Amino acid sequence: MKNILFCALLTGAFFTQSCKQEASGHILTVKNTLDVSRSNETVEIKKSDLTLKEGESFEKLAVQDATTKAILVSQFVDEDQDGNADVLLFQPELAAKSEKQFKLVSSQGTKGQEVTAYCYSRFVPERTDDYAWENNKVAFRTYGPVAQKMVEDGTKGGTLSSGIDAWLKKVDYPIINKWYAKNHKSPGAYHLPSPEGLDNFHVGVSRGVGGTAVKIDTTYYVSKNFTDWKVITTGPIRTSFILDYADWDANGKTISEKKYISLDYGSNLTKYEIEVAGTNSISSGLTLHENDGVPTENTEAGWVSYWEPHGDSELGTAIVVPNGNMISSEYFVTGLTDQSNLYAQIKVNQGKVVFYSGYGWKEANEFTTKESWENYVKDFTLKINNPLEISLN
Incomplete structure (x- = not known):
């Protein structure tokens, strides 16, 4: 099994060096309305939902916890198979009845971390x-x-x-x-x-x-x-x-x-x-x-x-x-x-x-x-x- 390079954070560890953390203006709020904690649930961010700045590349974005500054594991998907990514995936962890904010930051010009393709x-x-x-x-x-x-x-x-x-x-x-x-x-x-x-x-x-x-x-x-x-x-x-x-x-x-x-x-x-x-x-x-x-x-x-x-x-x-x-x-x-x-x-x-x-x-x-x-x-x-x-x- 080959590993795949992503600008990512392995579960449970902090990683603040490999991804260049420049503010992009994209702030996500993820809310859990249930009275149970949530993990291993995938959030999908569609490229079509973002207004990208001039020169900003969707495929060079990474997901950062706005509070801890940690970079989360993420994955790009080319759903329509046209050669360009359409969706960005990540899995946040949320306590019961809570919400968190995440930033989409630039990872351009940096080396991605090696992450196992478990899926x-x-x-x-x-x-x-x-x-x-x-x-x-x-x-x-x-x-x-x-x-x-x-x-x-x-x-x-x-x-x-x-x-x-x-x-x-x-x-x-x-x-x-x-x-x-x-x-x-x-x-x-x-x-x-x-x-x-x-x-x-x-x-x-x-x-x-x-x-x-x-x-x-x-x-x-x-x-x-x-x-x-x-x-x-x-x-x-x-x-x-x-x-x-x-x-x-x-x-x-x-x-x-x-x-x-x-x-x-x-x-x-x-x-x-x-x-x-x-x-x-x-x-x-x-x-x-x-x-x-x-x-x-x-x-x-x-x-x-x-x-x-x-x-x-x-x-x-x-x-x-x-x-x-x-x-x-x-x-x-x-x-x-x-x-x-x-x-x-x-x-x-x-x-x-x-x-x-x-x-x-x-x-x-x-x-x-x-x-x-x-x-x-x-x-x-x-x-x-x-x-x-x-x-x-």
């Missing part, structure tokens, strides 16, 4: 054609067209599934490249326990952790593998990318979907923003595996969770739907292999659906009980529905 994703041609992503908490992958064709041609080693696989990691550093490298050297190596974790999460044709489906009458219909991919960004705060899918049939309805996927530092849940046509609702599912876990359905709050025995440990998975867009949930059990899932049905608004899904593994020693996992999900839901308020002077 990372890439296409993986050496393992057929997976697409994998991770941050400091969790890792995932899903499957591409070559893996699909291998199954359709009867070739050994393929995978036909649009489900989302969970790689169970218990270290905060990046493992994707490392695990694929050891698997390339010794096929199946990442399925074996290691101090870093393992991939023992079976997906099959299930929805895994957040795969999508469309329900017609009593049947759930699903797409095949993704057909194309595009990386948007990787870095210390966010990785994001796009997955395209071929149109697919749901009992006579033609469904199209394009997934904009992102994962931020500190979050156990991936964000899915999906462009959808052909249906008024779409479902996201959590596989039930052996159906020996405990489901929790809270349609009113907008989340579902599944806590289950997993190998020699336990695992929690969840889906969170913001802004009251969860229509219903269903604990769907069938005798068909890998097709039992806990579903959240989500309203399509103006051709788009937004939800979050992810996991917490007991072996990672953060969520060791069903209650601790569900408390995290509740807290995540509260914060997503009450985002930090940003004002710019």
Whole structure:
């Protein structure tokens, strides 16, 4: 894993030398309206919201705490892929019912500090054609067209599934490249326990952790593998990318979907923003595996969770739907292999659906009980529905 240079401050340390702290006139006020502290939540500053001075470069700005003068870790993102950054990301820490001010200062002419790209994703041609992503908490992958064709041609080693696989990691550093490298050297190596974790999460044709489906009458219909991919960004705060899918049939309805996927530092849940046509609702599912876990359905709050025995440990998975867009949930059990899932049905608004899904593994020693996992999900839901308020002077 390569490190990426940013004019930044590593968490918990002060750094006042590397970034040239010249006042730019850009002052941000970030307000937390909730009675809980906030951290690991990403603030987005759009270039279009700033009035830049003559000669001032958006991509040469850094974020400074107005009180402590510390420079925060930040990341620039070229969202429209035109070669120029559109958005500046950073993650402030705020106490309950509080606000902080930050300045955008110039870092021009200075050497950036080396910061680990904890939030990372890439296409993986050496393992057929997976697409994998991770941050400091969790890792995932899903499957591409070559893996699909291998199954359709009867070739050994393929995978036909649009489900989302969970790689169970218990270290905060990046493992994707490392695990694929050891698997390339010794096929199946990442399925074996290691101090870093393992991939023992079976997906099959299930929805895994957040795969999508469309329900017609009593049947759930699903797409095949993704057909194309595009990386948007990787870095210390966010990785994001796009997955395209071929149109697919749901009992006579033609469904199209394009997934904009992102994962931020500190979050156990991936964000899915999906462009959808052909249906008024779409479902996201959590596989039930052996159906020996405990489901929790809270349609009113907008989340579902599944806590289950997993190998020699336990695992929690969840889906969170913001802004009251969860229509219903269903604990769907069938005798068909890998097709039992806990579903959240989500309203399509103006051709788009937004939800979050992810996991917490007991072996990672953060969520060791069903209650601790569900408390995290509740807290995540509260914060997503009450985002930090940003004002710019």
